[in-house]
Amino acid sequence: MKEKELSISLGISREQLKAYRASAKEGFHYNRIESKKPKHLWEVRWTEEGVALIQSAMGMNPVVEKVEPVEEKRGTVYCKYQNPRVLGVMIEGKQENVLCRDSAKFGIGMPVDIRWDGSRWVVSRHPRFLGKY
Numbered sequence: 001m002k003e004k005e006l007s008i009s010l011g012i013s014r015e016q017l018k019a020y021r022a023s024a025k026e027g028f029h030y031n032r033i034e035s036k037k038p039k040h041l042w043e044v045r046w047t048e049e050g051v052a053l054i055q056s057a058m059g060m061n062p063v064v065e066k067v068e069p070v071e072e073k074r075g076t077v078y079c080k081y082q083n084p085r086v087l088g089v090m091i092e093g094k095q096e097n098v099l100c101r102d103s104a105k106f107g108i109g110m111p112v113d114i115r116w117d118g119s120r121w122v123v124s125r126h127p128r129f130l131g132k133y
Contacts (some may be wrong), residue, residue: 001045001051002041002043002044002045002046003017003030003044003045003046006046006051006054008118009057010054010055010058010060010116011030012130017054017094020053020054020057023045023057024050024053024129028047028049028050029047029049029050029053030044030045030046030047030050031044031045031047032044032045033045047111061062064109067127071115071116072113072114072115072116072124073091073092073113073115073116074111074112074113074114075089075090075091075092075096075098075111075112075114076089076090076109076110077090077106077107077108077109077110077112078090078095078108078109079104079108080103080106080108081097084102084103084104084117085099085100085101085103086098086099086100086103087100087103087106087112087123088123089114091114091121096103096120096121097120097121098112098114098120098123098126099117099120099121099122099123100122100123100126101123101126102126105126105127105128105129105130105131106127106131107130107131108120110127112125
């Protein structure tokens with residue numbers, strides 16, 4: 001499971017997970033996913049043994065539980081606000097406010113992928129050009 005998903009499910013910050021990672025074994029408790037970025041920026045995935053290690057270190061019952069993946073949906077932009085970090089998106093017939101980095105390249109009626117971030121909806125992917133991905 002990704003480190004971000006684990007931090008949301010356990011309710012702890014990523015800095016605390018980083019402290020637990022210092023005492024865990026790479027390759028057994030967690031793995032790094034290779035990318036073109038520098039090694040310290042590679043994505044971290046925790047194994048079931050690593051999740052059990054963190055839960056036991058926190059004093060929780062170290063039972064391996066299946067954590068639900070981040071909920072992702074697809075909506076349609078119905079309005080843009082003056083605030084460039086907020087979009088109005090229609091999700092399954094319901095109007096929701098969604099956070100984004102910059103709404104300048106989104107167009108009305110444009111389909112958009114969004115995810116639930118624990119407390120609010122956030123845009124998963126931002127367009128590179130006006131109205132196009």
